[in-house]
Amino acid sequence: MTTTTDLVSYEDALASYDPVMGLEVHVELGTKTKMFCGCSTALGADPNTQTCPVCLGLPGALPVVNATGVESAIRIGLALNCEIAEWCRFARKNYFYPDMPKNFQTSQYDEPIAFNGYLDVQLEDGEVFRVEIERAHMEEDTGKSTHVGGATGRIHGASHSLLDYNRAGIPLIEIVTKPITGAGERAPEVAKAYVRELRELIRALGVSEARMEMGQMRCDVNLSLMPKGADKFGTRSETKNVNSLRSVERAARYEIQRHAAVLSSGGTIVQETRHFHEDTGSTTSGRVKEEAEDYRYFPEPDLVPVAPSREWVEEIRAALPELPLVRRNRLREEWGISGTDMQAILNAGALDLIVATIEAGADAASARKWWMGELARSANESGKALDELAITPAQVARVTELVASGDLNDKLARQVIEGVLAGEGTPDDVVEKRGLKVVSDEGALTAAVDEAIAANPGVAEKIRGGKVAAAGALVGAVMKATRGQADAARVKELILQKLGVSEG
Amino acid sequence: MTDNTIIKLTAAQIAEKIASGELTAVEVTEAHLARIEAVDEKVHAFLHVDREGALAQARAVDEKRERGEKLGPLAGVPLALKDIFTTEGVPTTVGSKILEGWIPPYDATVTRKLKAADVVILGKTNMDEFAMGSSTENSAFGPTGNPWDLTRIPGGSGGGSSAALAAYEAPLAIGTDTGGSIRQPAAVTGTVGVKPTYGAVSRYGMVAFSSSLDQGGPCARTVLDAALLHEVIAGHDPMDSTSIDAPVPAVVEAARNGSVAGMRVGVVKQFRGEGYQAGVIQRFDESVALLKELGAEIVELDCPSFDLALSAYYLIAPSECSSNLARFDGLRYGLRTGDDGTHSAEEVTSLTREAGFGPEVKRRIMLGTYALSSGYYDAYYGSAQKVRTLIKQDFDKAFEQVDVIVSPTTPTTAFPIGERADDPMAMYLADLCTIPTNLAGNAAMSLPCGLAPEDNLPVGLQIIAPVMKDERLYKVGAAVEAAFVEKWGHPLLEEAPSL
Amino acid sequence: MPGITREEVAHLARLARLELKPEELDHFAGQLDDIIGAVARVSEVADQDVPPTSHPLPLTNVMRPDEVRPSLTPEQALSGAPAQEQQRFKVPQILGEE
């Protein structure tokens, strides 16, 4: 397709319009079984090996609700500061689609299990923005179709499709925000920060790994513009399945520019679904339906209402873990670092790694230093995420321990880490194999010091004359001679001693 | 014992004779298979006869007995299973072209329980397509004849099951009752049929028509046989969320101790009037007189909401069915039409459904789609659900005053095949008396109460009990049955012409 | 309530995925109109303050533990498939959204 879309610059768009966003996030729960049947949800199974009469929609089969699915929904609802329904039902959303075996989705309609909440999200500069939550409800995932015969598995031009229903029926929680207004030019940033915060929250709750790249968390971005000063929302577009944090931000930004172009040239926005394209950062219109969908929702007659007792809800609330924003604030204080530093740690995806390293015995400053320094650099070079590096928090902690005990200095420690990353074994293995130990043999060290003094008489003279700072050059020479394996502090002590000066 | 004697035995008698060794399960099964062979061409009660499976099950029962193992209460008794229950390895069509040739990979809970009780499943019986109908004329595989008069309907949707009983092709059958599909066929064939309390019999593996109304139940020629079967198929099923988690009422004990002495029996004023055949009302009034004679106190009841029951039913059932039947799309099982390389999946689905569903199914899907569509939901589906509440309230009030309610099961006797075929509203009236209990979820039975004088065809008496008081049906039913048999000198079915 | 038009029947048929023939559209338009006309009486209670009943029995909280149960084998799962390929259900080209 080579249709071009007019855009206005982002700045111009924001000068005339206020964006209004709505974000719908689907999270696949990490339950062992599907929402309405006992089939496994394990990833990577052969096609159609995790199906049964229920999730295949065979005639006669009936659903039964997964209790852990409901509990997870309540956990999410509580963590999002929602009210939990005292009584709610499942409803059927009726529409035909080949990857949906019953041709209705068992979902919730006007009676969601959780509603009226909020999530505070922190922007990159530390500002906190409150996103209001409309509802969180339970539903089920669809199967997966593979399109055959067209270009690169796309639906367009395919001759036929192949369906695998292993994913059909996996529990989903759909979380819908209220219209997000007042974010102005920061709207795309808010969208991204919200999805990230939600992801952290879901992970902290232990209800899902929420890996966007695996489709365990998927976001729809609804966006409209209203002229500055207006209070009536414009027509929105719904950009479906935006599946990375970066894409969420880009999709919102693109739609702001596209809407502004349409509106400012006197056009009108059509309410439609749109698709986001990672490669170009743009969206294109979905298939235009000839008539409006009418889902004919009605209460699911095969399931009975869910009425979580208040005792159960309070039990779940009491067992909620510390939530990400609270935890971050606590750690920031404990570590005595600035909001900007913490944001950098977050952006690098280093927070949990640093915490784990501290838990493995490292002091906070060292743990931060290594992950945000040497390891961040290495990850950057290899194009990996920090948690994909071939080193564990425990190994990093061991390195800091070796440094603290004087067995390694920073330079050697860097080599140890390099060895671990290169697959040479544990830090101790690398120390052993590469022979990386601080030279603490006084005899060898004294000889090296004597040699350095003899080779640099001018410098020695300066030091004798009281220019203690010049000792650095001699220290450097000794370190070079010992291939870095000497304890630099001890070397300096020896030099000063030999030349008869004292530091203090 | 001759085949002709065997097929006239009750299920209770057969079970006893097999347990005592007087008959083998294979003999009994063969006698019934021979009967099916002899008469089913005329009756067309069966869509599929599972000769091999039935004989294998019968042999297993006989071997079990020889080994001295404990036998189920209905061990070796043949049964005709409505073709709405899935049977692993045996075709299940629900009377529809759209499932022609489908062989389910799993057993319905009812099928599983029957097998576990050593019941011998002879085959699958004819029915109105997807259980939508009151005459079995809507079967995609041709109508079933009423053994009393083969040119008349055997009732529906479970006409195959009721006809199999009346034609002595099986002593037991299973039906499903969404608006009367067990009771109305029982009434017009002179047999016994029970719709248990909603949730008493698992719906797992019972192809859904209207989920909140459908209920499987026993069909038999005697009240005791129905009770024995009821006990086998009822009980909690964790695979059905709407299944009742409580002990099965003591229905067999009740059937063995029939009595109405001291009971308060209600007669609802809404269950008579226009549309009721004179002979039906006559037999019903005689039944009420009989109950009084037997020691019951008769109480007149007013249940005004019942006048809205049929309307509510014809909104709720089609609404639920429009969604339940969406899965028949030609993609995963059953019929596929139009897959010739020129049609998309969406088109193939529409072509398959057009070719695979009969007119009544399409009509109800359309009606339900309409009732649920935006703008109409509140007026139709929403109001129908309110009517449902009112009907429950009327029943609640009634059962404060009485122990059971009685009524005619159907307003008329069996009508001729074809008479109401293209007049859906006339057809729907057949369920006038049976529908309120489906909407409210309580239990009801139909049993024969004589022949209508004007056409010599069976009339059914309906007994209605409160939710989870199914045993009352059997207590009252057994007493009425015994009194009638004594009065007539023989079971009513013996008056049917021989086939 | 308004009468049901042929266009409305066609719309319902599209929602219900029924490729009705032209004569069926006319036939159903008449019949649906009759039936709806007859059952529309239920709306007499629309304004009444009565709670709706969607389930005949007042059950709540029927749930199962999150424990894996055996699935069908893929052969069983695909046993009814009109067409299959690579252990998947084979269906004609899907026109829907990507």
Ligand SMILES: [Mg+2]
């Ligand atoms: Mg959803």
Ligand SMILES: [Zn+2]
């Ligand atoms: Zn499953």
